Amino acid sequence: MSSIKGYYGKLLYINLTTGKIEKREIPEEDLAKFIGGRGLGVKILWNHLQKPGVDPLSPENPLIFMTGPFSGFPVPSSSRTCVVTKSPITSPVHSPYPHASTLTYSNIGGFFGPELRFAGYDGIVITGKANSLCYIVIDDDKVEIRDAKKFKGMRTDAFDKAILEELKDRRYKTVYIGPAGENLVRYASILHTSTRAAGRGGVGCVMGSKNLKAIAVKGSKQPDVAHHKKFIEILEKARLVLNNSPNTKNWRSYGTAGYIVKSSDQGTETVRNFREGTFPEAYKIGAEAARRDVWVRDIACMYCPLACKKSGRTKGKYGGIVHDGPEYETGTMLGSNLLISDMAGLLKIIYNVDDLGLDAISTGAVIGFLMEAYEKGMINRKFLDGIELKWGSVDATLAIVQKIAYRDGIGDLASKGVKALFQKIGQGSEKFAIHVKGLELAAHNIQANPPRALCYATANRGGCHLNGDSVEAQNFRAMIDSTGVCLFAAMDKVYEEPIISMLSAITGVEYDRAQFLKAGERVFNLEKLFNYCEGFRREDDWLPDRFFEDAFTIGPKKGAVLDRAKFRDMLTQYYKERGWDPETTKPTEAKLKELELDKIIS
Known part of the structure; x- marks a missing residue:
């Protein structure tokens, strides 16, 4: 029994190749030094991959879902789960290993992490590869690997509903991949509640490589607290200071979309594949426009007073969907970055990206790169399977998104990221292939920063x-x-x-x-x-x-x-x-x- 409180000191290990399920103790030294979440996940990854150059899509690469010591306690804004693995999209300039890549860690909010703690675990470590598509069900101490062939190819919005119908219990909290993950798109994401994404670094691709469609969890436990009275006193203070903060009020009112116009006005937004820092039409897709024309609901993660997620319905040609957004990253990378200022069209793109299980940041960067290469005559419509990929085109963007998720035609090459694209296209295109170590940059431009x-x-x-x-x-x-x-x-x-x-x-x-x-x-x-x-x-x-x-x-x-x-x-x-x-x-x-x-x- 660990002398450090706030943990179970227990990890759930699942080998999908053998079907072996076991519970392992976490060394107290690791809890003391690496805490949980990202830190403990990185230490576990280090322990597993003792030799460099392991193929990220091999059964040997672990997929790790880690909670932190705050998870499951009513600590304000403490619902995050960190997914840690070796990335399938990054690579060094030079390395003796053909499969060399960075580690990656990708955070996701919502309800999954707290529920995993309620089930009695500090994290899940998944290795191996199932023979066919499967999903994992965790109900406290009962853990099963079930067949998921009936869900093959299902998009995330539909699957989010279907898995709960299958389980016949809405108390389950789920994470899952869409077609992009199943098809091993290198920047596929892992979704939760069909709008929250662990998007960066290709964690969904690694999940797909293991033939794992989803994890569902519910539980009824909670770990001990070392100093309960002290915790309650500080917790009350934390709630008061955060609730009364002007920053919290801004998150509630505008979410991250409040930065779309602000960043453009400051000259730090990602516009036209990072060519500019200001988008003159940013006001059409910013928070005020969304609040006026789209948003009908503010959504919070578990125990969070910020309620930064916004959801609404659009009308017109691209209308009829109810979905989250725009957020700063999605609104900028799929909007300003592509010179798209049609709010309904933008939200349709965001919906499709999430529904297919793609990382919105990398997807926007890849399409922006292709738009610029097309504009400069480095590629033609034949290269793009007949798509007229011009700046500002919603329809062309939707077509490319579809091709990427299914690795169809140009989508196969584009599914590997901008680094693979410029290596194929050449002609100096590496100058505007926007990545570091193979991972595409996000919506914050840097010529002036x-x-x-x-x-x-x-x-x-x-x-x-x-x-x-x-x-x-x-x-x-x-x-x-x-x-x-x-x-x-x-x-x-x-x-x-x-x-x-x-x-x-x-x-x-x-x-x-x-x-x-x-x-x-x-x-x-x-x-x-x-x-x-x-x-x-x-x-x-x-x-x-x-x-x-x-x-x-x-x-x-x-x-x-x-x-x-x-x-x-x-x-x-x-x-x-x-x-x-x-x-x-x-x-x-x-x-x-x-x-x-x-x-x-x-």
């Missing part, structure tokens, strides 16, 4: 906008991802101290801010070690030429462009601050010893 450029370049999972713009921010966010708290809430300064205090009260391990950040630094460095072993070096922490050569031509940041020399200096300073070798980016022996990682890699 060097700190965000650093964020993208140094992210361990590839071009990640949530990585953090500084060393301290990266360590803090790694720790937040390890607790089960949503980053949107955690970014509010008024919530930072209550988070640390609640972690101490739940676990019985006393944390101050310095210790909290040190734990995040340990997680970040273990991720870096994983990538380093796969062959990633300084040359992989770089950005496409677009950001150094193509200055904005419109908007408040007109003329902005990154300076190569200054950015190199920024990276060098970053590595020194991290305690990494500035030439190779390998963490130094002194840093590994400081973080108690030296024994792990010895």
